[in-house]
Amino acid sequence: MTTHKIQAKGATLFAKVEGTGPTLVFAHCLGLDHQVWDGVVAQLPNYCCVRYDLRGHGQSDVPSGPYSMGTLISDAEAVCDTLELRDVVFVGLSVGGLVAQGLAVKRLDIARGMTLIGSAAKHGQPEPWHTRAKTVRDGGMPAIIPEMLERWNARESSAMLDEWLTQADAEGFAATCEAIAGTDFYTPTSGLRLPTLGLCGNFDKSTPPDLVRETTDLVPGSQFHLIRGAGHVAPVTHADDIAAKLGDFLTSIGHV
Numbered sequence: 001m002t003t004h005k006i007q008a009k010g011a012t013l014f015a016k017v018e019g020t021g022p023t024l025v026f027a028h029c030l031g032l033d034h035q036v037w038d039g040v041v042a043q044l045p046n047y048c049c050v051r052y053d054l055r056g057h058g059q060s061d062v063p064s065g066p067y068s069m070g071t072l073i074s075d076a077e078a079v080c081d082t083l084e085l086r087d088v089v090f091v092g093l094s095v096g097g098l099v100a101q102g103l104a105v106k107r108l109d110i111a112r113g114m115t116l117i118g119s120a121a122k123h124g125q126p127e128p129w130h131t132r133a134k135t136v137r138d139g140g141m142p143a144i145i146p147e148m149l150e151r152w153n154a155r156e157s158s159a160m161l162d163e164w165l166t167q168a169d170a171e172g173f174a175a176t177c178e179a180i181a182g183t184d185f186y187t188p189t190s191g192l193r194l195p196t197l198g199l200c201g202n203f204d205k206s207t208p209p210d211l212v213r214e215t216t217d218l219v220p221g222s223q224f225h226l227i228r229g230a231g232h233v234a235p236v237t238h239a240d241d242i243a244a245k246l247g248d249f250l251t252s253i254g255h256v
């Protein structure tokens with residue numbers, strides 16, 4: 001395992017590389033960090049698994065917001081270019097899935113496939129995201145956590161996620177909400193032609209299954225599976241199921 005400090009535009013990003021084999025790059029959701037993938041990566045021993053913390057999260061820098069989705073996509077490019085990663089399957093949870101779509105649109109030389117978990121081409125209307133940004137800037141993470149946990153619907157894992165979210169940086173969280181607010185990838189994602197897998201917990205209230213399926217269906221030949229019993233953060237709560245579905249997908253596209 002090696003860790004890296006990646007120089008991106010206006011921020012240094014933390015990245016971790018484990019294993020050898022075909023490359024997978026993982027991007028996490030709002031408010032958490034690369035550790036959401038611990039249980040999934042542990043079950044993919046035959047891959048080079050690269051994880052990084054989005055700007056504003058984990059061990060990456062927290063520049064003041066707002067962030068734009070374009071910047072978050074440039075960050076993913078910086079990680080892949082600096083580590084000389086090509087021919088990767090990019091796996092994104094929630095906002096990480098927006099980054100996956102944007103990277104695939106911009107850099108097909110990097111992305112040869114993508115997996116969207118609890119993600120969509122557009123995550124609702126802009127206004128609630130601006131409200132969340134203001135709420136968290138005014139009141140800190142505790143002001144937003146109950147609402148997040150309700151939407152994530154992670155049930156018995158809520159206490160652990162509460163603790164995790166409490167450690168998140170409020171400015172990084174708010175600035176990322178602002179990036180999500182401005183993003184509508186329906187048109188660009190409709191033009192994508194690359195192997196695509198969509199996964200969604202059947203209890204996910206943030207990105208309900210129909211929404212994730214609708215986005216996945218934009219890409220011809222894509223696959224979609226429900227993760228039974230899971231809410232929004234299935235890689236944390238249902239790592240075995242996510243790793244199994246991801247492994248099947250990787251085999252089906254010859255990324256082995």
Ligand SMILES: O=C(O)CC1=CCC(=O)O1
Pocket residue numbers: 028029030031093094095096123148151180206207232
């Ligand atoms: O909080 C939510 O609604 C879920 C979410 C959207 C983008 C993300 O990363 O988390």
